[in-house]
Each structure stands twice: as structure tokens, then as C-alpha cells.
Amino acid sequence: MCAVRRWQIRLSLAVLCVAMIDAASAVTLEVHATPPVIVPQVIYNGPRDEKRIAITFDACSSIHMSQVDKKLVQILVDNHIPATLFLGGKWVLDQPKEARYLASIPYFEIANHSFHHPHLTRMSAADIRHELAEAQAAIERVTGVTPRYFRAPYGEYNATLVDVAASLGLTTVQFDLASGDPDKSFTAERLSKWVIHKARSGSIVVMHINTHGWHTAEALPEIITALRAKGYQFVTVSELLNEPFPAPPGMALARNEHHLQIPVLHLTPHSHLH
Ligand SMILES: [Zn+2]
Numbered sequence: 001m002c003a004v005r006r007w008q009i010r011l012s013l014a015v016l017c018v019a020m021i022d023a024a025s026a027v028t029l030e031v032h033a034t035p036p037v038i039v040p041q042v043i044y045n046g047p048r049d050e051k052r053i054a055i056t057f058d059a060c061s062s063i064h065m066s067q068v069d070k071k072l073v074q075i076l077v078d079n080h081i082p083a084t085l086f087l088g089g090k091w092v093l094d095q096p097k098e099a100r101y102l103a104s105i106p107y108f109e110i111a112n113h114s115f116h117h118p119h120l121t122r123m124s125a126a127d128i129r130h131e132l133a134e135a136q137a138a139i140e141r142v143t144g145v146t147p148r149y150f151r152a153p154y155g156e157y158n159a160t161l162v163d164v165a166a167s168l169g170l171t172t173v174q175f176d177l178a179s180g181d182p183d184k185s186f187t188a189e190r191l192s193k194w195v196i197h198k199a200r201s202g203s204i205v206v207m208h209i210n211t212h213g214w215h216t217a218e219a220l221p222e223i224i225t226a227l228r229a230k231g232y233q234f235v236t237v238s239e240l241l242n243e244p245f246p247a248p249p250g251m252a253l254a255r256n257e258h259h260l261q262i263p264v265l266h267l268t269p270h271s272h273l274h
Helices: 002-025 029-033 070-078 089-094 096-104 125-143 159-167 188-198 216-229 251-265
Strands: 052-059 083-087 108-112 171-173 204-208
Touching: 070 216, 083 089, 083 096, 089 096, 089 125, 096 108, 096 125, 108 125, 125 159, 159 171, 188 216, 204 216
Parallel strands: 052 083, 052 204, 083 108
Antiparallel strands: none
């Protein structure tokens, strides 16, 4: 963290210098042609003084055909639960219709989870940049959304990664509550009890929207009910951080297909995932 903090200071000075040069020369056009300059930082949680929680879902790219947990999506939609979805670039390209559907839900926020889901801390800055930029381009092309948040695969990050993400206009968002849902042995009961017990004001909870989350959909209704009963409000990451909520992502693009997508994702209680 110290390295990241030192880096933040360095970048702040750099931003200040750019601003001073800019003001002096009155050259502003080029600034708008590049991603927004943001301070590199890692977000773990939001304010602790408001009873708001961001539940987030990763869609990790796989070397095999990616999948979406349709039952889980249906639960979120049926209960109108705002959520931030960190999508892998390959995951999006594997199933563009599903990605467009997710982006068309006005209370879902789309974010970047790298392209191939590699161990980014073992890669060079140039390769990291390619991974993140490729994912950003895939998400933009398919959904019409330009993500502003990035989550590192496997929870692995360092100053270089956070630096590269920021240079692409992405704030790195990790979490303060790992649900444990990738663990197949984590039963629905254990999963829901863990999340309900550990969640607190400002928490960012990580779960999975692909089939790596074995019991996530099974546990989610109880988690929603219990946390709402405790007075918590579910919000997206941008809402949690009190940043402007982006315009409904890709609405113009997705609206035409909306009626086609809902039946694809609508499952009866007895449907089975394949
Ligand atoms: Zn992942």
C-alpha cells in the first residue's frame, strides 16, 4: 500500500504540473481526447456512516465458453437490486446478447475485469495495459458502455497495475467482504450466514455471476431479505462512492433487443442451468 500511496503523490504532482502547463498555454483540446485523468487508488469500501452496501459480481473469463448464472440474474432483476458487474472482455465476446441484456438494466453498472483473467501482477506494464484496454474495447463495442471501474483478477494487484488502470481512466475497486462463493464447499446456508454476519455500512461484497459461484443464486434471496431487514440499501459502486451514476448504459443499443433478451434469461423455478 505504501508503494501505491507514493505513487498517488507522484501522480497528483504530475496532474498539478499538467494543469499548470495547460493553464499557461491554454491548450485544452487534447485533454478531452484521452481518458479522464484520475488518481490511482484502490477502493475497498464506501462511507461507513450510511447503511448502504454495494454487492458486486465478477464475470471471470474462462478458456472455455463463458457462462452467465441466469437464475442469479433473474433474482437481481425480480428484486430490483442495483449491482456493479465486473465483466471479463472475453466473457463479453463469448456471449454478447447476455452482456447487452445486463447492460440494458438501468440499475446495473458495468465494469472491467480484464480480458483473459490472467495473473496481472506477473505481467509487464505494457502487457497489463493491453489486457485492460482490450477488455475496455470489447465491453464498449458490445454494450456501448465505457467502464470507469476495474477489478483485479484473483484479488492480485500492485502499484504498476493500479497505475496502468488509472491511465486508462479506471479506478481499481476491490472489496472488503469476500463472499467465498467460488468455493464449491461453501453451502448456500454457510454463504448467506457469512455475508449477512460480515456486511456492514459501506461494504463492497464480491460474488460471481458466472457458474464459478456454485451456490450464489441459492443464497442470494436470503442475503437480500436479511440485509434489507437490517435497514441496508443496495447501491452500485458509483452510488456508494457518491460519484455520478452514468446514463443507463447502452440503452439505445440494447432497447431493440430487450424483448428478445428477457425470455432468454427468464427461468421458471424448476429450470436447470446448462
Ligand atoms: Zn475473476
